[in-house]
Amino acid sequence: MKLYYFPPSPNTRKAHAVALHLQLPIELQFVNIQQGEQHQPEYRQLNPTGRTPVLEDGDFVVWESTAIMQYLASQVPNTLWPEDAKSRAEIVRWQSWQLAHWLQGCGTLQYENFVKPLTNIGEPDPQEVERATQIFHKEAAVLNEHLAERDFLVNNTLTLADFSVASDLTYAVPGRFPLENYPHIQAWYARIEQLPAWQKTAPQG
Ligand SMILES: N[C@@H](CCC(=O)N[C@@H](CS)C(=O)NCC(=O)O)C(=O)O
Structure with a gap:
């Protein structure tokens, strides 16, 4: 492959x-x-x-x-993508949420606060930052609450859902994502950052 x-x-x-x-x-x-x-x-x-x-x-x-x-x-048996329909529905639910909602806030903050200065294509647009910040808070509250009583998003074990949702936090620090009031997201993401696969795929430099 x-x-x-x-x-x-x-x-x-x-x-x-x-x-x-x-x-x-x-x-x-x-x-x-x-x-x-x-x-x-x-x-x-x-x-x-x-x-x-x-x-x-x-x-x-x-x-x-x-x-x-x-x-x-799907190439090998594993707990990231278990066989049963309920687990898969829950995983796809979080993957769908990531693409449709979580990305809207995270992606815009990443672009405005990190990519624009990095690539010299202008200053962050305050209206876009404000709009994205509101979306971020709305969605982060849901994620934080879900993680309050679990270590991972589905089945309390690492699944594809965690990789999908965590991907948008790759640039949380340079993108200035307002994560201060979301301790459960922070603790969960710290667990993801322990994974060798996450460390090996971290952006260089
Ligand atoms: N929904 C797509 C998004 C893919 C995407 O936007 N890729 C970007 C990099 S993050 C890209 O290749 N952009 C090139 C371009 O738009 O010209 C996915 O999940 O694969």
């Missing part, structure tokens, strides 16, 4: 961390999205949306990080 990836990306991180955690043999192919490689015709044949990551397994190709995670975790 070959993972086309862009290491600084939280979407890449989710998929790559699952492969590492399960010790799956994967080949890595760097796609330099800063140089526009995602728009090359050969790459667009793999993913017509021109985004990373993509997984290629023989003549099977899948894009969207969540689908890649599920495909990877």
